[in-house]
Amino acid sequence: MKIALFGGTGGTGKEFLKKALEEGYQVKMLARTPSKVSTNSPQLEIVKGDVLNAGDVSRTVEGTDVVVSLFGHVKGSPKWLQSDGTFNILSAMKTYGVKKIISLSGGGLPFEKDQPKFPDKLIRFIMKVAVPKVLNDAVRHAEVLKESGQKWVIVRGPRLTDEPEKGSYRVGWVGVNASTSIGRADLADFILTQVGSDEYIHQMPFISY
Structure with missing residues (x-):
């Protein structure tokens, strides 16, 4: 299975990339600055570009089976970065027949x-x-995801930390079986489980300790 990865140079993205490669997935990843990607693997293909450029996004999605979208706002980001980037991703998915996207958001x-x-x-x-x-x-x-007709999952988390992976966490909803923090490594673990699972299709699970 080949994953199209967006946002792989961020905190959660780095953890996700590491786990995906360790578990044997092929990853095709979009990066504005490929030199920021410290991982070297024959399973990893890097596409230089920007999520707001439809052509770059199309080249990243082509030949993949599922999309994992972990990009988000940084200082100076355009107002509708996530919306417009997601629209580009969905357009490419329709072009190449990719049916599923897992997207990261907050609580x-x-x-x-x-x-x-x-x-x-x-x-x-x-x-x-x-x-x-x-x-x-x-x-x-x-x-944008709800209107796409695609299989989507929005994974939400509370305050993110860089603590070592615990290997256990709760999957709930805001205010239901939830706490106020989650480590990026454990959040990435849950996101990876959704690549091969349809349990939370069209839902927004909240992951916390």
Whole structure:
């Protein structure tokens, strides 16, 4: 199985790439700066480009079986980075007959199974005030996925840490069987499990310790 990977140079992306290669997957990865990719493997193909460039995205998706999208906002990112990038990815998926995408977002993105408690509501309020661009883009990117007709999963997480992998975590919803943090390595582990599973298709599981 060959994975088209977007956002593989970020914190969670690096962990995901490492795990995917260790488990024998072929990975075709888009990178704006290939020199940032420290991993060398015959299973890894790097495409130089930008997720906002439809041609670069198309070259990355071509010949793959599933998409894993882990890119997100950094300082100076365009307002609709995630939405527009996801639209490009979905267009390429339709061109090449790729049916499934797993996308990463945060707990501020609401889902119908959530039962947010006061702290969760407070965090969402703070996000709306402090980083409205990120939250609005996350919501719009979810709408783009819902309207695509594709098999999608949006994996959400709380505060991300760089702590060593624990090998155990909870899969719940905001306010339901959930805590306030997750290590990037364990989050990447769950994302990789979704490559071969349809358990959470058209859902937004929340992963935490």
